[in-house]
Amino acid sequence: MKRHILTTALAGTLVLAPAVSLAEETFAIAIHGGAGTITRESMTPEREAQYKAKLKEAVDAGYAILEQGGASMDAVIAAVKILEDSPLFNAGRGAVYTWEGQHELDASIMNGATLEAGAVASVTTVKSPIALAREVMENSPHVMLSGAGAEMFAKQQGLDLVDNSYFNTKSRYEALQRMKEQVGNPQDKTAWQQLPEEYKHGTVGAVAVDKHGNLAAATSTGGMTGKRWGRVGDSPIIGAGTWADNSSCAISATGHGEYFIRFHVAADICARVKYLHQDIVTAGDTVIHDVLAPVGGTGGVIIVDPQGQVHMPFNTEGMYRAKRQAGQTAEVAIYKN
Amino acid sequence: MKRHILTTALAGTLVLAPAVSLAEETFAIAIHGGAGTITRESMTPEREAQYKAKLKEAVDAGYAILEQGGASMDAVIAAVKILEDSPLFNAGRGAVYTWEGQHELDASIMNGATLEAGAVASVTTVKSPIALAREVMENSPHVMLSGAGAEMFAKQQGLDLVDNSYFNTKSRYEALQRMKEQVGNPQDKTAWQQLPEEYKHGTVGAVAVDKHGNLAAATSTGGMTGKRWGRVGDSPIIGAGTWADNSSCAISATGHGEYFIRFHVAADICARVKYLHQDIVTAGDTVIHDVLAPVGGTGGVIIVDPQGQVHMPFNTEGMYRAKRQAGQTAEVAIYKN
Numbered sequence: 001m002k003r004h005i006l007t008t009a010l011a012g013t014l015v016l017a018p019a020v021s022l023a024e025e026t027f028a029i030a031i032h033g034g035a036g037t038i039t040r041e042s043m044t045p046e047r048e049a050q051y052k053a054k055l056k057e058a059v060d061a062g063y064a065i066l067e068q069g070g071a072s073m074d075a076v077i078a079a080v081k082i083l084e085d086s087p088l089f090n091a092g093r094g095a096v097y098t099w100e101g102q103h104e105l106d107a108s109i110m111n112g113a114t115l116e117a118g119a120v121a122s123v124t125t126v127k128s129p130i131a132l133a134r135e136v137m138e139n140s141p142h143v144m145l146s147g148a149g150a151e152m153f154a155k156q157q158g159l160d161l162v163d164n165s166y167f168n169t170k171s172r173y174e175a176l177q178r179m180k181e182q183v184g185n186p187q188d189k190t191a192w193q194q195l196p197e198e199y200k201h202g203t204v205g206a207v208a209v210d211k212h213g214n215l216a217a218a219t220s221t222g223g224m225t226g227k228r229w230g231r232v233g234d235s236p237i238i239g240a241g242t243w244a245d246n247s248s249c250a251i252s253a254t255g256h257g258e259y260f261i262r263f264h265v266a267a268d269i270c271a272r273v274k275y276l277h278q279d280i281v282t283a284g285d286t287v288i289h290d291v292l293a294p295v296g297g298t299g300g301v302i303i304v305d306p307q308g309q310v311h312m313p314f315n316t317e318g319m320y321r322a323k324r325q326a327g328q329t330a331e332v333a334i335y336k337n
Numbered sequence: 338m339k340r341h342i343l344t345t346a347l348a349g350t351l352v353l354a355p356a357v358s359l360a361e362e363t364f365a366i367a368i369h370g371g372a373g374t375i376t377r378e379s380m381t382p383e384r385e386a387q388y389k390a391k392l393k394e395a396v397d398a399g400y401a402i403l404e405q406g407g408a409s410m411d412a413v414i415a416a417v418k419i420l421e422d423s424p425l426f427n428a429g430r431g432a433v434y435t436w437e438g439q440h441e442l443d444a445s446i447m448n449g450a451t452l453e454a455g456a457v458a459s460v461t462t463v464k465s466p467i468a469l470a471r472e473v474m475e476n477s478p479h480v481m482l483s484g485a486g487a488e489m490f491a492k493q494q495g496l497d498l499v500d501n502s503y504f505n506t507k508s509r510y511e512a513l514q515r516m517k518e519q520v521g522n523p524q525d526k527t528a529w530q531q532l533p534e535e536y537k538h539g540t541v542g543a544v545a546v547d548k549h550g551n552l553a554a555a556t557s558t559g560g561m562t563g564k565r566w567g568r569v570g571d572s573p574i575i576g577a578g579t580w581a582d583n584s585s586c587a588i589s590a591t592g593h594g595e596y597f598i599r600f601h602v603a604a605d606i607c608a609r610v611k612y613l614h615q616d617i618v619t620a621g622d623t624v625i626h627d628v629l630a631p632v633g634g635t636g637g638v639i640i641v642d643p644q645g646q647v648h649m650p651f652n653t654e655g656m657y658r659a660k661r662q663a664g665q666t667a668e669v670a671i672y673k674n
Contacts, residue, residue: 121483122486139526140566141526142568143599144569144598147485153565153566189477230482230485232456237575239604261576262452262453264575275608
C-alpha cells in the first residue's frame with residue numbers, strides 16, 4: 001500500500017525510504033469455513049483440533065504466497081482450495097446434499113484492482129469450483145456460468161472433473177435426512193425458514209491484500225442442505241457473497257444466503273467504507289449486527305482493507321475463521337468468545 | 338409517499354390535509370426495452386411505430402394499476418409481461434439465441450418495501466420468466482433458482498410452460514448467424530469483447546413507485562446473442578440488473594451484463610443516493626457516464642425515486658424507453674436526442 005504510506009509520510013515527517021520499506025510489509029489474509037451454531041458444548045476436542053489445524057494450514061498457505069510477494073488472487077485461491085479439499089467444510093469435497101440427494105456447488109472470485117470477477121453456479125462435477133470461477137474470469141468473455149454449460153467450459157479448460165459421488169460424506173447425508181424430517185412438506189416455506197441454522201450455513205472463503213496493495217476475495221460452497229429447484233445462494237453472486245475493490249475492501253460472506261442476496265451484504269459493507277468513510281469494523285458490525293440480525297439474517301463476513309486491517313464479524317454462535325497479518329503468526333478461532 | 342410529504346409539511350407550514358391529499362397523487366412508472374446502437378438511420382418508420390406503440394401499451398398498463406391505487410409490484414409485472422409477450426424485445430417471446438441455437442431466459446424482481454427478491458436464471462420453457470421470478474419471491478424459501486430445477490418449480494406453481502421453439506424468431510436467428518461469423522473462434526475472448534453492441538444488449542424492465550410510497554423493480558431478458566456455457570448476465574442478479582429499496586430508489590438495467598455485474602450497477606446507484614445523498618440524476622449519470630462508459634460498459638438504466646422522479650440515462654446511441662408520472666401522459670422515446 002505505497003499510496004497510503006506515502007500519504008501518511010507526506011502528512012507527517014517526509015522520510016521516504018522507511019515508508020516504502022514499511023509499505024512492502026503491508027499484507028494480510030483472512031479465511032472462514034462457515035458460521036452457525038458452533039458451540040464448545042457441541043464440539044469434541046478431537047474435532048476442534050481437526051478444524052483448527054485445517055484452518056491454520058489454509059491461512060498459512062495463503063500467507064506464504066503473500067510473504068513472497070505473490071498476488072492476493074493467488075493467495076485466496078490457495079487457501080480456498082485447501083478448504084474445498086477437506087471434508088470438514090461445506091465446499092468442494094464436503095459439500096452438503098440437495099433435496100434430491102445430489103451436490104450442486106457454487107463459487108465466485110473478484111480482483112479488487114480491476115473489478116474483474118468470475119462465478120459459477122450449480123456445478124456438479126467440478127472438483128474445485130473456485131478454480132473454475134477463476135477460469136471464467138480469466139478465460140471466458142462472461143462473468144457467470146451455470147450448470148451443464150459451466151461444466152462443458154471446465155472440461156475445455158482442462159480442469160479436474162469428478163463424479164458427483166466424490167462429494168458424498170456420511171455426516172452430510174445424515175444431515176439431509178434430519179433436515180427432511182424437520183421440514184416435512186417441502187412446499188412449506190415457513191418450515192424452511194424455521195430450520196435450525198446448521199442446515200442453512202456453510203461456506204468457505206478468503207480475502208487478502210498483497211504487498212502491491214491489491215485486494216482479492218474468493219468464496220466457495222455446497223450451498224444449503226436440502227436446497228431444491230436449482231437454488232443459487234449468495235456465494236456466486238458478485239456483491240452478495242463476494243466483493244473486492246482496492247478503493248474500499250474485500251469481503252467473503254457466509255450465512256443464510258437468501259438474506260445476503262437481498263441485502264447485497266458484501267458490496268454494501270464496502271459501499272459504507274467508500275461513501276460514508278467508515279472503517280471496516282464500523283461498516284461490518286453495522287451490516288452484520290444492526291441490519292441483518294434484526295431481520296433474522298444469520299451469518300458473518302471476513303473483511304480486509306488496503307491497509308492490511310482485518311475484521312471478522314458474525315451474528316451466530318460461532319464462525320470458523322483465521323487471519324494472519326504481515327510479520328505475525330496465524331490466529332485461529334471458532335467461537336464467539 | 339406520506340412520510341416524505343409529512344416531513345415537508347412539518348418543515349414548512351403545517352397543513353396536514355392537503356399534504357396527505359398530495360401524497361396520494363405521487364406515483365410513477367418507467368420502462369425500458371433495451372439499449373444499444375439504435376439510430377434513426379437504422380430504423381424504418383413502420384418499425385419505429387411498432388416499438389413506440391408497444392412501449393406505450395406497456396407503460397400505460399402499469400400506470401393504470403398505479404392510478405387505481407395498486408401496488409408497484411403489480412404495475413412492473415404487468416408492464417414487463419407485455420414486453421415479454423412481444424417479439425420486438427429480447428425477453429420472453431423475442432429472446433435471442435444461445436450459441437447452440439436455443440433460448441435461455443433470465444429475470445428478477447425486487448420489492449423496495451421489504452427488500453424481498455426473486456430471480457431465475459437459464460430457464461428454457463417458462464413463458465413468462467418475470468412471473469416465475471415473482472413466484473420464487475412469494476412462494477419459495479429461496480431468492481434465486483436456475484435451470485431445470487427452476488422449471489420444476491414453475492410447473493408445480495402452475496405457470497404457463499412452452500416448448501423452447503416458442504421463442505424462435507427469424508430476426509434473432511439471423512442475428513445469431515451474423516454473430517457466429519464475426520466471432521469465428523468461440524474461444525477467442527477478444528473477438529467476443531469486440532462484437533458490436535447489438536449482440537450484447539437487449540433486456541426489458543420496469544420500475545415504479547405507487548401511491549403508498551412503495552418501490553418495485555423488474556427485469557427480464559433472453560441474454561446475449563450467442564452466449565455459451567450457461568452464461569448468466571446481470572438481469573437475474575439482485576444488485577446488478579435489478580434493485581429496489583424504499584429508502585433510495587428502484588432500478589432496472591440493460592446493457593453489456595458482464596460490466597453491470599462487475600460494477601453492481603443497480604445497487605451502486607442506489608448506494609450513492611442513500612449514502613452520498615445524491616439525487617437520482619447525479620447518481621445515475623455518474624455511474625452510466627463516468628464509471629461505465631470509460632471502461633466500455635455500454636448500456637443504461639431506468640430509475641424512479643420515492644418522490645416519483647424518473648431518470649433514464651444511457652451511454653449508447655439509443656434506449657427504448659417510456660415513462661408516465663401521476664396526472665401526466667406517457668412519454669415514449671428511443672434515440673438520444
